[in-house]
Amino acid sequence: MSGIEVSIKSRLGHFDLDVAFTAPPRGITALFGRSGSGKTSVLRAVAGLVRAPQAHVRINDEIWQDEKRFVPTHRRPLGYVFQEASLFPHLSVKRNLEYGLRRVPKDQQQIPFHDVVELLGIAALLKRATNRLSGGERQRVAIARALLTSPRLLLMDEPLSALDHGAKQTILPYLESLHDEFGIPSLYVSHDPNEVARLADQMVVLEQGRVIASGEAAPLLTRLDLPLSGYDDASALLEGSIASHDHTYHLTWVSLQGNRVAVSREDLPVGRHARVQIQARDVSLSLHAHADTSILNILPCRVIDTHDINPTQMLVRLELEDGQTLLSRITRRSAMGMGIHEGMALYAQVKSVALLS
């Protein structure tokens, strides 16, 4: 039996937590929801930091909790990254890193110290005291400390939420490479659709202590009946591959089966898998394919459905020729003027595309 299986029932403040989901044995699964939806409680129960009265937690063929047994946290081979870095203030950076490592039997240490230090770019910090680190550095050390215990499951509780925008942007690439490098299955708690879009393969959407949707991240991000699309930065994820490079204008073309979109030039091999993110607010709609526009990325599409997000604006969900979905945020007035309806053929003009990986 491979994969992660979690089911938890417990009382949580003013509502009941009743959650069950499975996650694949590789990749990042995001636990997504507003604050107070029970995400952190789920993570704490999976770690055994709280003892949920009724819970089943299984990681591959190891059972961490069921009716009969409760494995205490320190016997669960997990890594936990807290919201604030929580480094031990009485230990140097190096001793913080070694704290968990020294407690794992030699034959179970699968992740070499130098690889982790290298990957997270903290080699220069090892001798420092923890109070001489910036917020972003502290969180990188905390992530490295968790990784060094060679965990079979990595739990991350909004590891970026205490950081400012700049620090966030510097850590995201580390989290992405961690995912590619070590392949440790991770549960990643977040309330930020952008983080989820960048990092998650799978997603579990929580509301009021219940799972309201779960599955692959990309289709869930564009579902209009879920809270995700209500956010100001609602976006769609598209999978494609690197098609070609335009040296003259410094662009990289990403092919989406038949169509292509341009991003700023990236040094990536042609044919490599590429994931792009398109914000709903960067997509405008047109009845014809204009050639007289500054917008490079024009994609033929068909309306799936629409959803009013406020009295002024609405989201339109669009199906591209290859079956992937895109979101567009337009005013209700424009929608009426264009006569937008289900099944209508349109052209999406995409102002900007972010290449994620």
Added chain:
Amino acid sequence: MTFDWQPVWLTLKLAGTTTLLLMLVGTPIAWWLARTQAWYKQALSAVVALPLVLPPTVLGFYLLILMAPDGAIGRLTQALGLGTLPFTFGGLVFASVLYSLPFVVQPLQNAFEALGTRPVEVAATLRASPWDRFLTVVIPLARPGFLTAAVLSFAHTVGEFGVVLMIGGNIPGETKVLSVAIYDYVETLEYTQAHWLAAGMLVFSFLVLVSLYLVNGRLTRSHQP
């Protein structure tokens, strides 16, 4: 004039033994008080704090009755073959432990509460067992609290008088500690001897407190994030 050092050594022995025992007894009590949400937590805190407000004679009086041959503690100690405790060094240690308990429990409880649960949880996720967590995370992080507790209990025991007089009396080498010796010298108008001891106590107490503040100031600074 020959200076009688015996009360000084006896006092140091009493304060040292008491402090050692108090660290062993007070730490689990303080840890429990800092962590529990039991309804009787407040009541237990009040019991621990009682020696702060009670006149030492009241504490001494009840202890004397309890430790008497037909008292509850007296019967227990006799059954254990220890004899009775009043007017012995053992009795003084027992009384001092109770008398100085709040001076150990309160600083430790404050330190444990200030620590919060996070560092302990972090250590648990890094594979540290409960004992391991206590030794490698709680004790180093609560070090200023431990230091304060030890120094206060030592100094408070050195300065105790009422309880000693009630249950220890004035037996040289057994229960005649500094404070009692000073009282004795004054009673018999031996002011020179009284001066030496009293001034010694004053200087000792001042030095103890100054070094406590200095060391704690340094520890706190080095831990600030």
